[in-house]
Amino acid sequence: MTSLEGLAYASDPLDRGSYLREDAAAVSALRARADARALLIARDMPVLRRVPAGLDPLLAIAEIEALGGAKVEALLGVLPDGAPVFAALLPDEAVVEQADASDGFLDRRVLVVPGRDDLKMIDLRSIAAGGLVPAPQASMLASAKALLAWHARRSFCSNCGARTSVGAGGWRRECAGCGMQHFPRTDPVVIMLAIHGDACLLGRQPRFPKGMYSALAGFLEPGETIEQAVRREIMEEAGVACGAVRYFASQPWPFPSSLMIGCFAEASSREVTVDKVELEDARWFSREEALALLEKRHPDGLVAPVPMAIAHHLLKAWVLGEAR
Secondary structure, three states: OOOOOOOOOOOOOOEOOHHHOOOHHHHHHHHHOOOOEEEEEEOOEEEEEEEOOEEEOOEEOHHHHHOOOOOEEEEEEEOOOOOEEEEEEOOHHHOEEEEEOOOOOOOOEEEEOOOOOOEEEOOHHHHHHOOOOOHHHHHHHHHHHHHHHHHHOOOEOOOOOOEEEEEHHHOEEEEOOOOOEEOOOOEEEEEEEEEEOOEEEEEEOOOOOOOEOEOEEEEOOOOOOHHHHHHHHHHHHHOOOEEEEEEEEEEEEOOOOEEEEEEEEEEOOOOOOOOOOOOOEEEEEEHHHHHHHHOOOOOOOOEOOOOOOHHHHHHHHHHOOOOO
């Protein structure tokens, strides 16, 4: 099978310690350990420490208080060496925004921690794409970002409107008003490569970087199977009917909290009708063209997604003849 080397956020090394979450004393004892570390998020962006070897996201627990305290804390789990890891959401005022050139695809905000030249803030997509921290650390950051983003948007009970509090070591929100318990959500997304003989179907959205074509994708709807969602999304976006669907691999995607479910789908024809609301374009690529996309040598300057994304690996597996 094709190597998934480079696939981002899929190598979390933690024992998540779900059996510890209900024991507040155990969580507190872990936090008090000398080897406890924290992954800090402020304004949806990780805080990293500059070190001689590069950047380190695992900061001392004391940094939480040094940077203004946490709005929310959660026990992420325990590393193989026994060190506990917590995630903490810092108050917005802990950082200052100096500029924002975000384009809808890349987060290009420039955030700084005042008076702390030893700290650097970089968006999670850039961290993974640039290999700025080891893959296991990027995966832990993805968990922290997704979990804390959920907390940031769930301060009030969706059942009665009362303010909620944090429970279960940061993995639940509780409503004292009506007793409702709220749990972190993950939104399942199908991302698929339709294939027909020696051609595959790729599309592009207007927000994509210039020249990039990728696999089609869309959210699962209530009551759907993965296979049904794959067929529906390809039909809706490109007007192509598909039959057999085969699972390939999955990838956590913390923007803000999705699970990308990669599949191949057998198309029944190559007739394409593009949904211009969803896509700017969709077209069939031959195997040689797809290889040229991956190798950045397509004559029209077209490119595939980078290896951090599962779409890259779907395309690569098909090029190598592994999409059966």
